[in-house]
Amino acid sequence: MSVKNLEQRLSEFRERGYTIFEGAYDAGQMQAWKDCYEDMVRRNTPRDAPEPRLRVTSALEQEPWLMLPAVNNQAILDFAERVMGPFIQLDNLTFMAFPSEPREQAEGTVSFWHRDRWGWMPDGPQYIRPTACNAICYLQDLTDEYGPLRVVEGSHRRAVTIESEAHRTLPHPDETVLRVKAGDVVFTHCSLLHSGTPNTSGKPRYFFSTYYNRVGLPTRDNHKGPSVQRIVEMARARNDRRLMRLFGVDDAIEPRANALFLRPDEEMWDKWIAEDRAALSQ
Template structure:
């Protein structure tokens, strides 16, 4: 199968199921480095979490740019996000989290907490392009002890509701997913999902690379010195994809007010080609 056929089949499955899984996207060394980084952040903030149920660190690109930029800019992820909602892919937030073993009183069938993700809405029975997508990566193999990812297939299309008080109960039709360390589960932000409380003796680590549409605001800040340096580097290369990831969409007005007279995918293809040409022209100019 060619790369294009592969991508089309994946996109078809993603639209139908509300998620797709990329196997072994990040190698063992990268996963190990991410766990070390999570432990470092936790140690640096020791004492700031009174008896934590979980640790969450946002703005991780600014905190550790050398480790994190190749992850945020991962071509496979960004290209797939572009296939889902066009060449408008911005980093909304990059988050590292770890869940210590759950306390003894957690019921055996508990769910961590059902939710749809940021910038979503209650679906209306039709597939709609998401405004954001979540690339979730676990930093160990998931199993029944450390807790699978739970999803409700189709809930990005169907208006499945969860009554107040039921957020930690198993849902009819839920599926349990057991990604391996370094796999990425790439979700539609309308997909109902939850983690499962960690009953292993070790921490349960995860990372979320959350991309949203570049016409929206972003949750992480890109005005720290490390992100500003990345923006300067991207601007010097005329790299519009990298700039958009960092909250700088130079084509915001032209492409956001394009008239919308032809199929989106046709325009997206043209805009992607224009971005590639701009990068190539800048590289050629630098060589001369």
């Protein structure tokens, strides 16, 4: 990504609360994920459960080498570090196929408006750096039938409220409807107000959320399992600080978290990012 494109993307993110990485994943990668989904659901569902658990959590622990590209996308991590600094940790990787709903029941509704984990109600209009960001990817085009993503642009900087419980599932007058393509990634600020749309396509809508927060915060995924720890050891062998940091291993966190802060943050981030890259052995 060129510096110019990076600056444009940062400006867009700060103003709107999101940016879209077009074509982040190709058809072969997406098909491999979809092919594995049913088996992951089976393994994720307890034997005594009354129905399958469609939301696969800790997906990286189940399928580490298949799902690692969803977590360790270099272009997205480069951008995340420009937004939050070199402090990016994986909160969770969730994989799901949303079932189709009857069209007559879904007509005129949205899934539900919300801000994400570690978000807040803004009192703006100033931009505040996020404590977490979501990298959302759909594995098919978001047509009206599959159900597009809806966002209220700038709601990470404005106190946009939802007046009642009933309004949580109704279209918002200020919404922007994002009919993104398969393999695009929508990268959102944790305080951006957004909602899905019911899927009425007659087919599953495949989706995954790679949720990042600041290293040191609690995570929903447990990174201590054997699969993730094998990735950590692989990263340690190459001194890949960024990959280790995704799973909470950051030997530089103490000096960087207590760096006196006498220079602009972005200047310090550039220095630390350069240090991390220089330390990486090929």
